[in-house]
Amino acid sequence: MEGFLRERRDAGRKLLIAYITGGYEGWQAAVETAAAAGADAIEIGIPFSDPVMDGPVIQEASQTALDAGATPASVLAAVPDLDTGVPHAVMTYYNLAHHPGHERFAATLASSGIDAAILPDLPLVESGPWREAAALAGVETIMLAAPTTPDTRLPELCEASKGFVYAVGLLGVTGERAALASTATEIAQRCKRVTDKPVLTGVGIGSPEQAVTACEVADGVIIGSAVVRRLLDGGGADGVGELIASYREALDGG
Amino acid sequence: MVMSDPTEEGRFGEFGGRFVPETLIPACEELEQAFREAWNDAAFVEEFHRILIDYGGRPSPLTECYRLSEQLGVRLLLKREDLNHTGSHKINNVIGQALLARRMGKSRLVAETGAGQHGVATATAAALFDMECKVYMGQVDVARQELNVFRMQLMGAEVESVSSGSKTLKDAVNEAMRDWVATVENTHYCLGSVMGPHPYPWMVRTFHHVIGDEAREQCQALVKQDPDVVVACVGGGSNAAGIFSGFADANSRLVGVEPAGGAAVGRGVPGVVHGMVSYLMQDEVGQVQEAESISAGLDYPGVGPEHAYLASVGRAEYPSVTDEEVVEAFQLLSRTEGIIPALESAHALAWVVRESTSLKGQVVLLNLSGRGDKDVDQMMDILGPGSDR
Numbered sequence: 001m002e003g004f005l006r007e008r009r010d011a012g013r014k015l016l017i018a019y020i021t022g023g024y025e026g027w028q029a030a031v032e033t034a035a036a037a038g039a040d041a042i043e044i045g046i047p048f049s050d051p052v053m054d055g056p057v058i059q060e061a062s063q064t065a066l067d068a069g070a071t072p073a074s075v076l077a078a079v080p081d082l083d084t085g086v087p088h089a090v091m092t093y094y095n096l097a098h099h100p101g102h103e104r105f106a107a108t109l110a111s112s113g114i115d116a117a118i119l120p121d122l123p124l125v126e127s128g129p130w131r132e133a134a135a136l137a138g139v140e141t142i143m144l145a146a147p148t149t150p151d152t153r154l155p156e157l158c159e160a161s162k163g164f165v166y167a168v169g170l171l172g173v174t175g176e177r178a179a180l181a182s183t184a185t186e187i188a189q190r191c192k193r194v195t196d197k198p199v200l201t202g203v204g205i206g207s208p209e210q211a212v213t214a215c216e217v218a219d220g221v222i223i224g225s226a227v228v229r230r231l232l233d234g235g236g237a238d239g240v241g242e243l244i245a246s247y248r249e250a251l252d253g254g
Numbered sequence: 255m256v257m258s259d260p261t262e263e264g265r266f267g268e269f270g271g272r273f274v275p276e277t278l279i280p281a282c283e284e285l286e287q288a289f290r291e292a293w294n295d296a297a298f299v300e301e302f303h304r305i306l307i308d309y310g311g312r313p314s315p316l317t318e319c320y321r322l323s324e325q326l327g328v329r330l331l332l333k334r335e336d337l338n339h340t341g342s343h344k345i346n347n348v349i350g351q352a353l354l355a356r357r358m359g360k361s362r363l364v365a366e367t368g369a370g371q372h373g374v375a376t377a378t379a380a381a382l383f384d385m386e387c388k389v390y391m392g393q394v395d396v397a398r399q400e401l402n403v404f405r406m407q408l409m410g411a412e413v414e415s416v417s418s419g420s421k422t423l424k425d426a427v428n429e430a431m432r433d434w435v436a437t438v439e440n441t442h443y444c445l446g447s448v449m450g451p452h453p454y455p456w457m458v459r460t461f462h463h464v465i466g467d468e469a470r471e472q473c474q475a476l477v478k479q480d481p482d483v484v485v486a487c488v489g490g491g492s493n494a495a496g497i498f499s500g501f502a503d504a505n506s507r508l509v510g511v512e513p514a515g516g517a518a519v520g521r522g523v524p525g526v527v528h529g530m531v532s533y534l535m536q537d538e539v540g541q542v543q544e545a546e547s548i549s550a551g552l553d554y555p556g557v558g559p560e561h562a563y564l565a566s567v568g569r570a571e572y573p574s575v576t577d578e579e580v581v582e583a584f585q586l587l588s589r590t591e592g593i594i595p596a597l598e599s600a601h602a603l604a605w606v607v608r609e610s611t612s613l614k615g616q617v618v619l620l621n622l623s624g625r626g627d628k629d630v631d632q633m634m635d636i637l638g639p640g641s642d643r
């Protein structure tokens with residue numbers, strides 16, 4: 001994933017990643033339309049029973065997917081058939097990697113066509129064994145840098161992160177906010193100072209205007225709750241496609 | 255020795271650790287640092303103990319149960335945490351954490367609660383120290399522990415009903431963590447048991463160590479020996495850890511009693527949720543299962559990591575009892591000793607009743623972690639008003 005994103009960034013493009021909850025009705029079609037509408041990568045959520053980093057929108061989608069019988073296996077089994085042309089990351093919680101065992105989970109991701117993993121409840125200090133197993137299987141681990149992360153730890157965190165560096169835009173869980181937090185540009189700025197990996201800001205970005213502002217510093221943005229809310233509101237894959245197109249257009253200076 | 259300090263990474267054997275979002279890592283580090291410093295500061299320790307005495311009502315008595323002992327054929331001693339201010343052991347931990355929060359300059363406390371006892375204790379400390387307080391409580395528990403909700407509100411706390419997931423303790427913890435992620439700069443998460451990320455399991459046990467210390471002395475004074483068995487109920491495991499820690503180096507058998515519907519040690523496998531590696535009830539892919547217990551305070555699919563460790567090395571054992579056995583024990587203690595126990599604490603007694611034959615003649619120290627006033631409504635529904643049972 002890192003090579004792919006770097007190349008696009010270095011060509012002057014602002015990067016856009018769409019998050020979609022796997023297992024939610026119509027998610028595969030939504031993934032494909034998001035890619036077609038200009039997403040540079042897709043983040044696929046594997047629903048977990050206790051999503052502590054997620055706000056109400058993604059919680060609801062996860063719970064609905066779980067109630068409908070979604071499992072890690074059922075979500076991952078659908079990935080090889082997705083026609084996107086861009087890299088895929090999964091976003092899930094650490095217990096789903098811990099339970100089957102690091103090696104097995106990493107191998108399953110790799111064989112399902114997953115390029116990278118985001119585990120928001122696995123902080124740098126606890127991440128060594130997983131990152132090693134993932135790397136051996138060819139899966140990149142994307143680390144999260146928080147507004148509270150001290151400068152003393154940031155270089156190590158960015159170094160450990162593969163794929164890109166996920167700059168958490170605010171103190172809080174996923175969800176749209178009325179205004180872009182000032183922390184969003186600060187943390188991206190601090191990351192950019194210590195790494196040349198792509199730095200993407202996520203959490204709390206809910207409009208194309210906010211995405212443009214965030215990208216004055218960051219290399220790109222991750223849009224989660226706004227996308228998932230479209231699905232919850234019945235907008236379907238077309239609604240997601242339109243939404244992503246509006247971000248793409250704004251980021252391309254349209 | 256068991257029940258000494260965890261490793262620098264907060265591990266008890268393979269259990270424990272610090273599995274929280276990166277956002278919270280600095281707060282956990284700050285808390286650990288503040289706790290280490292405070293606990294080495296004689297003035298802090300003295301203030302802690304003075305408040306527990308003058309305000310909390312410590313030391314709690316040790317009560318010998320004459321009638322019930324005769325009936326069961328064991329010598330049953332109760333450590334009376336039910337007599338503490340706010341009605342349970344929870345006050346020990348909360349006073350400690352509120353003092354620490356003040357020391358760290360935090361003006362707001364958030365907490366999760368199951369039975370409402372920890373929420374009430376936190377609201378109490380917030381009132382005492384003039385702090386803002388918000389308590390998250392599962393919707394199911396709000397309904398079955400109505401009185402405690404009102405008590406918290408009386409003391410100025412805001413109670414938020416949590417309607418996600420199983421709508422019980424596990425989900426209240428998730429919601430409290432989400433709050434903390436967003437408010438960490440001015441807020442301390444006052445976690446209610448020996449669970450969560452390092453340093454909580456260790457710190458909370460340390461604040462409850464006073465239970466075990468007192469009980470050991472009281473046993474020596476009363477029966478001139480360490481008890482043969484020390485028994486306590488286990489939800490997250492704080493009252494058990496507190497009393498066990500006084501007897502870790504004794505020959506006493508340590509027994510933590512879990513509810514059959516929330517038997518993390520009995521039915522769980524190692525897993526990671528709420529910041530720690532510990533035994534956890536999960537389905538075949540690793541989704542956390544919902545616990546189901548008559549007692550809101552034990553309705554939790556996990557257990558503190560130190561208990562997982564004590565179980566894995568064989569120093570403590572963790573049997574479980576059914577809701578029916580608990581209802582019987584609840585009534586038994588009420589009728590024979592005039593003490594209405596919390597449903598949580600009744601779990602420990604239910605085990606003693608079941609095992610009374612094998613325990614014949616032994617000295618059994620039971621941690622009566624709380625009083626049953628909060629459960630009277632629920633029991634009235636179960637037994638029926640005017641029941642002649």
Ligand SMILES: Cc1ncc(COP(=O)(O)O)c(C=O)c1O
Nearest residue numbers: 371489490491492493551623624
């Ligand atoms: C009286 C009482 N005992 C026990 C517990 C369970 O907590 P722990 O296992 O941490 O002692 C509770 C929790 O609400 C309680 O109210």
